Amino acid sequence: MLPQRMKxxxxxxxxKLANLIDLVNLPSTLREFVGQSQISHLGCFMRVWSYIKxxxxxxxxxxxxxxxxxxxxxxxxxxxxxxxxxxPALIKLHFPKMPK
Amino acid sequence: xxxxxxxxxxxxxTSLIRNPSSSSSSSSVTVAPVEKPAWRRPAKLKPSKKSxxxxxxxxxxxxxLFKSPNLSDAKALFSSLFSSTKRAPVDxxxxxxxxxxxxxxxxxxxFLNYATxxxxxxxxxxxxxxxxxxxxxxxxxxxxxxxxxxLNLMINKGLPPNxxxxxxxxxxxxxxxxxxxxxxxxxxxxxxxxxxxTYTYNFMVKHLCKTRALSxxxxxxxxxxxxxxxxxxxxxYTILIDNVCNSKNLxxxxxxxxxxxxxxxxxxxxxxxxxxxxxxxLSRGGEVIAVYKKMKEEGVQxxxxxYxxxxxxxxxxxxxxxxxxxxxxxxxxxxxxDAATYTSLMNGMCREGDVKGALWLxxxxxxxxxxPNSCTYSTLLHGLCKARLLDKAMELYTxxxxxxxxxxxxxYATFIRYLCRSGKVAEAYDVFDYAVESKSLSDVTAYSTLExxxxxxxxAREQGLAV
Numbered sequence: 001m002l003p004q005r006m007k008x009x010x011x012x013x014x015x016k017l018a019n020l021i022d023l024v025n026l027p028s029t030l031r032e033f034v035g036q037s038q039i040s041h042l043g044c045f046m047r048v049w050s051y052i053k054x055x056x057x058x059x060x061x062x063x064x065x066x067x068x069x070x071x072x073x074x075x076x077x078x079x080x081x082x083x084x085x086x087x088p089a090l091i092k093l094h095f096p097k098m099p100k
Numbered sequence: 101x102x103x104x105x106x107x108x109x110x111x112x113x114t115s116l117i118r119n120p121s122s123s124s125s126s127s128s129v130t131v132a133p134v135e136k137p138a139w140r141r142p143a144k145l146k147p148s149k150k151s152x153x154x155x156x157x158x159x160x161x162x163x164x165l166f167k168s169p170n171l172s173d174a175k176a177l178f179s180s181l182f183s184s185t186k187r188a189p190v191d192x193x194x195x196x197x198x199x200x201x202x203x204x205x206x207x208x209x210x211f212l213n214y215a216t217x218x219x220x221x222x223x224x225x226x227x228x229x230x231x232x233x234x235x236x237x238x239x240x241x242x243x244x245x246x247x248x249x250x251l252n253l254m255i256n257k258g259l260p261p262n263x264x265x266x267x268x269x270x271x272x273x274x275x276x277x278x279x280x281x282x283x284x285x286x287x288x289x290x291x292x293x294x295x296x297x298t299y300t301y302n303f304m305v306k307h308l309c310k311t312r313a314l315s316x317x318x319x320x321x322x323x324x325x326x327x328x329x330x331x332x333x334x335x336x337y338t339i340l341i342d343n344v345c346n347s348k349n350l351x352x353x354x355x356x357x358x359x360x361x362x363x364x365x366x367x368x369x370x371x372x373x374x375x376x377x378x379x380x381x382l383s384r385g386g387e388v389i390a391v392y393k394k395m396k397e398e399g400v401q402x403x404x405x406x407y408x409x410x411x412x413x414x415x416x417x418x419x420x421x422x423x424x425x426x427x428x429x430x431x432x433x434x435x436x437x438d439a440a441t442y443t444s445l446m447n448g449m450c451r452e453g454d455v456k457g458a459l460w461l462x463x464x465x466x467x468x469x470x471x472p473n474s475c476t477y478s479t480l481l482h483g484l485c486k487a488r489l490l491d492k493a494m495e496l497y498t499x500x501x502x503x504x505x506x507x508x509x510x511x512y513a514t515f516i517r518y519l520c521r522s523g524k525v526a527e528a529y530d531v532f533d534y535a536v537e538s539k540s541l542s543d544v545t546a547y548s549t550l551e552x553x554x555x556x557x558x559x560a561r562e563q564g565l566a567v
Contacts, residue, residue, distance in 0.1 A: 020544050042547055046536075049529070063526030084525040085558055088551040 019095070030094050033075050041095045048075070048091060058084075171207045174199050175214055192222045197231040205236045205246040209253065229254045230268050237272035244281055261293050267300045274307045282307075283320060290328045302335050309343040314352075317343075334365050338374055345378030353378055367398070373405050380413035385422070388413035402433075408440050415448025423448055436470075443476045450483025458483055459492075474540075478511035485511075485518040493518070497531065506540040507531075513549050520557045528553070 023038040031037055034047055052058065052066055059065040059081075066072070066082045076082050076090050178195065192215055200208045212224060212232065229250065236246040247269060251261055266289045273282040286296050286304065296304070301324070308317040317340065324330040332340075337360045344352040353375055360367060372395045379387040392410055395402055402410075407430040414423035423445055430437055442465045449458040462480060465472060477500050484493035493515065500507070507515070512535055519528040528550065535546045 016548065017544055020547065042543055045547060046543070049533075058526065064523070084529060085520075085554050085561075088547075088554055089558065092551075 019097075024095060027094065030075055033071060041092070044094065045088060045091050048072070048087070171203070171210055174203070174207075174211055178211075178215060179218065192219060193225070193228050196224070196228055200231050200235040203235070205232075205239050205249060208232055208235060209249070224257065226259055226262075226264075229257070229259060230265065233265065233269055234272050237269050238276065244285060247285065261289065263294050263297045263300065265289075266294070266296055267303075270296075270300055270304060274304070277311070279308060279311060279316075287323075287327070290324075290330070295328055295330055296324075298333055298335070301330060302333075302339060305332070305336050306339045309339060314340075314343065314347075331363070334360070334368065334371070337365065338370050341371060341378075342374045345374055345381070348378070348382060350375075350378050350382065367400070369395075369400055369403055369406065372400060373403075373409055376406065376409045376413065380409055380416060383413075383417040385414050385417035385419045388417070389422070404435050404438065407435055408438070408444065411441055412444035415444045415451070418448070418451070420445070420448040420452055420454070437465075437468075439465075439470060439473045439476055442470060442472070443479050446476065446483070447479045450479060450486065453487060455483045455487040455489060474506045475508060477505050478508035481507075482511045482514050485514045488518075490518055490522055490524075494527070501534055504538060506538050507535050509541050509545060509549075512541060512546070513553075516549060517553050517556075520553050525554070525557075 020042045021040045023040050025038055026034060026036075030039075030044070034044065039047070051072065055069065057066050057069060057072065059067055064084050066084065066087070068076060068080055068082055072082075073080065075094070076087075077093070082090065178192075196208075196212060196215060199211055203211070209232070212228070215222060216224065233247065233250045233254075236250045239246040251265075254261055254265070266286060269285055270282045273279070273285065282304065286300070290296065304320060305317050308320055321332050321336070325332075337356060341353050341356050344350075344356065357367060357371070357375070360371070372391055376388055376391045379391060388410060392402065392406070395406070407426060410426055411423045411430075414420070414426065427437060427441065427445060430441070442461060446458040446461055449455070449461065458480060462472065462476070465476075477496065481493055481496055481500070484490075484496060497515065512531070515531055516528050519525070519531065532546055532550045535541055536543055540546075
């Protein structure tokens with residue numbers, strides 16, 4: 001179980017916050033999907049999630065799974081089916097930690 | 101307390117304790133009990149300071165006519181407005197104030213002189229000078245020189261500074277973090293013109309408590325007492341007690357209470373409420389009741405805040421039965437329990453694992469016509485999750501969504517976690533969407549909670565701990 005304090009810490013940690021909301025220059029694969037050259041980690045997640053909702057890509061039998069279309073596949077490691085649980089982790093891959 | 105996991109307790113106490121200090125407008129459980137001592141002062145402030153405050157606001161709200169702080173531009177504009185035979189319906193005072201708010205002190209004074217010369221019918225009044233004073237306090241200067249400049253000007257024009265003058269400058273200086281200058285100014289005023297009134301005095305004490313060490317507030321009080329015979333009043337003591345209670349220094353609070361008695365004051369409802377709040381923060385239920393009994397003994401009539409604090413404190417320290425008893429006492433004495441009262445009690449019940457009781461109370465509350473607030477819902481949602489009644493929790497969430505009631509951070513995190521734990525990831529995403537949409541919490545908080553929970557879930561699955 002994730003302790004409550006840690007959650008609070010995430011919100012309070014300015015470094016983490018910056019990682020989530022700072023604009024980042026995107027790699028070409030992601031650029032095509034998003035349609036712009038810069039986006040924040042958080043913005044990217046929101047974009048992908050609303051894309052999934054708009055296109056009704058959630059499996060009707062199991063809402064927890066996404067049936068990727070071609071466009072989505074290109075940014076989610078080419079997987080045909082993705083679990084919602086993994087979505088944040090997959091998107092995080094595009095936003096590697098900045099070396100100091 | 102055996103069956104309640106420790107993380108739950110910390111969750112409740114942090115989420116409930118933190119709220120009152122951070123936001124005064126949000127409707128959290130503790131806000132009502134804690135806020136009382138705070139609103140008392142602004143309310144009292146109004147009668148005497150209303151004139152000054154409206155003046156100040158006036159300056160700020162003024163849509164700036166002047167695009168640049170350049171003096172010659174301003175003069176030209178002034179001439180164009182006033183030289184024409186057909187006078188424009190412009191109040192020179194507001195025009196000047198608008199200029200003061202963007203310009204430097206020297207330019208402002210020059211412009212003021214120009215205005216008085218070019219328009220003989222116009223004479224600056226006290227409010228004009230106060231606007232000027234305000235900008236001089238905000239001037240980028242390490243000393244009080246600009247302030248003195250304006251004050252001398254005022255005296256020359258036959259408008260000696262009064263208590264409103266000192267109040268305005270002190271508040272302006274304090275808002276910029278120049279407490280030492282403010283104190284110096286108060287001393288100077290007390291020597292030359294007038295003693296600070298209780299509002300300025302109490303504001304200063306409160307500000308010192310907030311920004312500096314307690315000793316600096318004591319020094320200020322001693323200094324004022326010794327040099328000018330200005331004595332602290334009951335409100336001052338309430339501020340001090342509130343401050344020491346917030347830093348959990350109950351011993352000092354008790355000492356202050358004795359000092360207050362020695363000075364010949366009789367502690368009133370606010371003082372008792374403040375002390376009671378202090379004990380609540382330490383979860384010392386017994387002491388909370390002791391304060392209540394003491395109040396009764398001294399013949400001080402408890403008010404709604406007293407009961408809310410009492411019930412909150414007892415619930416927090418795990419004495420829900422007693423809290424329940426006082427709800428009845430409260431009703432008997434003719435007070436109407438509000439959302440905060442019920443929420444505190446529900447919180448206590450949920451903590452004991454008595455969610456049924458909490459749900460019953462929720463119905464009772466609605467039946468009595470008391471509107472539940474977002475904190476009530478969040479408390480209940482939290483309790484339902486903790487009691488593993490996820491279906492009920494989903495039901496409640498649907499109601500909340502329909503009523504556009506905001507989620508609170510703690511309840512949101514718990515709800516997400518329990519949804520994920522039982523494999524309802526899609527629902528968790530839905531809750532995330534709602535939290536973002538309803539602006540319950542910031543996008544970042546909502547996302548990092550979701551991300552963290554999912555990360556945990558993934559790990560748990562790998563270890564074969566979750567579905």
